[in-house]
Amino acid sequence: xxxxxxxxxxxxxxxxxxxxxxxxxxxxxxxxxxxxxxxxxxxxxxxxxxxxxxxxxxxxxxxxxxxxxxxxxxxxxxxxxxxxxxxxxxxxxxxxxxxxxxxxxxxxxxxxxxxxxxxxxxxxxxxxxxxxxxxxxxxxxxxxxxxxxxxxxxxxxxxxxxxxxxxxxx
Numbered sequence: 001x002x003x004x005x006x007x008x009x010x011x012x013x014x015x016x017x018x019x020x021x022x023x024x025x026x027x028x029x030x031x032x033x034x035x036x037x038x039x040x041x042x043x044x045x046x047x048x049x050x051x052x053x054x055x056x057x058x059x060x061x062x063x064x065x066x067x068x069x070x071x072x073x074x075x076x077x078x079x080x081x082x083x084x085x086x087x088x089x090x091x092x093x094x095x096x097x098x099x100x101x102x103x104x105x106x107x108x109x110x111x112x113x114x115x116x117x118x119x120x121x122x123x124x125x126x127x128x129x130x131x132x133x134x135x136x137x138x139x140x141x142x143x144x145x146x147x148x149x150x151x152x153x154x155x156x157x158x159x160x161x162x163x164x165x166x167x168x169x170x
């Protein structure tokens with residue numbers, strides 16, 4: 001059998017596939033790209049690139065599944081809450097006064113919920129922390145997320161300052 005021959009695991013008997021060392025086959029070329037996979041894997045992995053979640057028509061990528069798809073929403077929220085709790089615990093151990101899931105109102109009267117407000121009254125410092133877990137896209141993503149979070153929470157600073165008795169400095 002030539003190396004460029006396409007083996008279809010659906011029609012080829014499994015014992016024939018199991019005898020091959022290594023047991024790899026390549027799928028038909030799509031978009032000019034050969035896709036390789038294990039002969040024992042499902043053919044579905046190569047038949048479509050759309051998300052398996054009913055009603056979701058996004059491309060199924062690791063970033064989509066871990067960060068956006070409804071199917072993983074509960075796991076994603078639990079992971080976020082565990083990270084938030086770990087950060088809050090570390091801040092408490094360092095002597096900060098920590099408030100979690102804090103409701104705040106921005107200057108344009110929109111309602112927000114900050115994950116963590118940490119206050120160090122001795123140093124007269126406070127920080128708003130909103131941990132996020134995202135799939136890395138590029139080298140500028142950290143700066144983009146920082147800009148996004150600042151745009152959300154900086155307008156809430158006067159409200160938080162008044163309600164938590166935190167002095168504002170310029």
